[in-house]
Amino acid sequence: MMVKHVQRPLSPNQLEAFYHSDFVSDQIAHFQVLFGTTLAEASVDAALVLDIGGGVGFFAERLRQRLGVRVRVVDVDPISVTKCMERGVEASQADAAEVPSRGDEAVICFNLILHHLVGMDSESTRALQVRALARWRRAGLRIFVNEYIYESYIPGFAGALIFYVTSSRLLSAAAKFVSRLVPALRANTFGTGVRFRGANEWIALFREAGFVATGHVAGREERVDLPLRLLLIRSIKRSSFVLDPA
Numbered sequence: 001m002m003v004k005h006v007q008r009p010l011s012p013n014q015l016e017a018f019y020h021s022d023f024v025s026d027q028i029a030h031f032q033v034l035f036g037t038t039l040a041e042a043s044v045d046a047a048l049v050l051d052i053g054g055g056v057g058f059f060a061e062r063l064r065q066r067l068g069v070r071v072r073v074v075d076v077d078p079i080s081v082t083k084c085m086e087r088g089v090e091a092s093q094a095d096a097a098e099v100p101s102r103g104d105e106a107v108i109c110f111n112l113i114l115h116h117l118v119g120m121d122s123e124s125t126r127a128l129q130v131r132a133l134a135r136w137r138r139a140g141l142r143i144f145v146n147e148y149i150y151e152s153y154i155p156g157f158a159g160a161l162i163f164y165v166t167s168s169r170l171l172s173a174a175a176k177f178v179s180r181l182v183p184a185l186r187a188n189t190f191g192t193g194v195r196f197r198g199a200n201e202w203i204a205l206f207r208e209a210g211f212v213a214t215g216h217v218a219g220r221e222e223r224v225d226l227p228l229r230l231l232l233i234r235s236i237k238r239s240s241f242v243l244d245p246a
């Protein structure tokens with residue numbers, strides 16, 4: 001029997017915090033490095049880039065301007081979908097686990113969404129993330145992932161700890177209180193959960209979904225303040241990967 005893993009939903013306030021374009025320039029630069037030439041060589045009219053968890057459509061809009069590709073956004077948040085349509089980006093509401101394929105997709109993007117696919121525990125979280133990717137495993141279809149890369153002094157420790165705290169109501173309440181005094185510990189996902197991973201952990205998860213990472217652009221090192229170092233976080237980046245079917 002197939003187990004149905006259920007995502008812990010983000011609240012309207014948490015979603016509203018994502019209505020910005022702060023990370024789009026880096027995502028576009030990474031995308032151009034990894035896909036620019038391939039898409040330019042393909043018939044651009046035929047190339048459709050589907051942005052899953054594409055939010056209010058800044059990435060899709062900019063990609064269309066830069067590369068001339070067709071774009072479509074899917075997001076679970078109805079307000080994001082409306083905002084996409086207001087800026088002339090085709091969009092529809094669907095859950096990442098159930099996005100229907102129209103058969104015209106050339107590249108599927110997952111920009112900073114996988115770490116939000118959080119279930120009741122580690123196992124169901126992993127299953128949600130694997131399932132969202134695995135449904136797009138087919139010849140000729142490529143995946144672009146932009147994700148937070150958290151590396152710890154003890155491999156895997158920080159991502160697991162952050163998940164444990166942010167997904168527990170009780171621990172999140174305590175952490176929220178502490179974060180008033182130590183702003184570096186602030187998190188938008190207290191009580192809902194977030195699952196960051198190290199680069200090798202993400203690559204292992206991609207493999208589980210049936211993909212190999214055939215391209216990689218490492219993002220810039222972000223500042224890791226002392227309180228975060230005390231959580232054994234060594235480095236934080238936003239990096240990108242290209243995935244091809246294994």
Ligand SMILES: C[S@@+](CC[C@H](N)C(=O)[O-])C[C@H]1O[C@@H](n2cnc3c(N)ncnc32)[C@H](O)[C@@H]1O
Nearest residue numbers: 018053054055075076077095096111112113116
């Ligand atoms: C951190 S925001 C990233 C937005 C944009 N992709 C970016 O990089 O700035 C995460 C996005 O994922 C969407 N999301 C979360 N869970 C989802 C799901 N199960 N299916 C589709 N979209 C989801 C949220 O609504 C939000 O727009």
